[in-house]
Amino acid sequence: MTQLSLTDVVVGFDSEPVLRGITLDVPSGALAAVVGPSGCGKTTLLRTIAGLMRARSGEIRIGQRMVATHGIHLAPEKRRVGWVPQDAALFPHLTVAENVAFGLGIGPRAARRAARGPEVARLLGLVSLSALSDRLPSQLSGGQAQRVALARALAVRPEVVLLDEPFAALDPVLRVELRTEVRALLASEGVTGILVTHDQAEALSTADFVAVMNAGTLLQFGTPREIYEWPHDPWVAGFVGESNLVAGIWRDGFVECRLGRVIASWGSASIPTPVEGQAVTLLLRPEQLTLGPEGTQPEGLPATVTTMSYGGHDVLVGLALADGTRMTSRVVSAGTLTAGAQVTAYIVGSAMAFSPQ
Structure with missing residues (x-):
């Protein structure tokens, strides 16, 4: 009722x-x-x-x-x-x-x-x-x-x-x-x-x-x-939590971008699913980027730790990829990780794609 x-x-x-x-x-x-x-x-x-x-x-x-x-x-x-x-x-x-x-x-x-x-x-x-x-x-x-x-x-x-x-x-x-x-x-x-x-x-x-x-x-x-x-758009996503936004190209259930070929679902409910080759914005939450030692994942992304924000129950880690792209990762424990450390970031789960803002 x-x-x-x-x-x-x-x-x-x-x-x-x-x-x-x-x-x-x-x-x-x-x-x-x-x-x-x-x-x-x-x-x-x-x-x-x-x-x-x-x-x-x-x-x-x-x-x-x-x-x-x-x-x-x-x-x-x-x-x-x-x-x-x-x-x-x-x-x-x-x-x-x-x-x-x-x-x-x-x-x-x-x-x-x-x-x-x-x-x-x-x-x-x-x-x-x-x-x-x-x-x-x-x-x-x-x-x-x-x-x-x-x-x-x-x-x-x-x-x-x-x-x-x-x-x-x-x-x-x-x-x-x-x-x-x-x-x-x-x-x-x-x-x-x-x-x-x-x-x-x-x-x-x-x-x-x-x-x-x-x-x-x-x-x-x-x-x-x-x-x-499942936010309706990147603005909603960014307002209710941290988000990583990356420009890419739609490839029928995948997005090709500087992170590689990422599995993605279409998030703009009011807009038809894009055609092959259309420009999109990829959304990844920080917890979807898991970190490992340098070189541990062949499909991973080499990155440098730039910042660390300790939140008690987790740590928000700032990253710089090899091409200069800035990302954030949320991990339960940073262990001995420090700023300047070389790590491998790899994507967990499916991302969301939206029309470019």
Whole structure:
């Protein structure tokens, strides 16, 4: 069942469109992450779904309800949408319980009474903050404040929760811990989530689906594996991870290029498979280049190590081929490898080919 559906949604300031025909379907209970460069329209998308901005055209459905279309703009408080902002945005003079109760939309006085009620107790229990109900926001850590913001967003029993970079200000360890907790909590409550993030690794590791945007346009929507392994074009590939791009010639399932004759599949779904001899761009992920000692693979590529970036769980190795071509390889362990070392790089698996950019 589709819980959130956008069809050809256009939003703009004056005559300039900010969202250009966004069509998106998120299944019930799923978490979809929205990624893209700054200014591409991610937050505008959230604000439009929430009803804080009016769509110029198109339709938005939440469950079976039409909340935005020509002549219809349902008010934000009637959409059953929760919002978790980046900075938590808690009222500094209210306790944790009172901040959560305020999300019930019942007014300040009633919220203070409701802060001692069973519903607020249930919500604080969900986010593991029952013991902190009487604290003020100034007495909370960043992670605790974000948990309060999440509980407040869940107070209206929303069908959709919108998360606008809620983990951006947290330290890396806490960020991983909290996003795992939030993902599990949304799933347990059966709530559909839309997460805006600048962290591509966070999107790929946390979400059920990923939407990649640029310049107000939705370029691709799919599972994390689909986005990473089968990007629609080299721009999407480069945005969600490191990539090696090499010019070549299409030869019926192979690409002839400076790397040799490489097995490849056609990646441009909207463009017909090229004819024999047509120019293409070959895409290889760094992990598809495996390294060995110099001269160990007859079909390998002699290369010189230029840089090494240690990431703990792996190492990103910069390479220079004999003709000067620059490549990157990702290896689990670099061993005694150092800059200037002579190695052999060889290709593992099938690459992807696209129309030249």
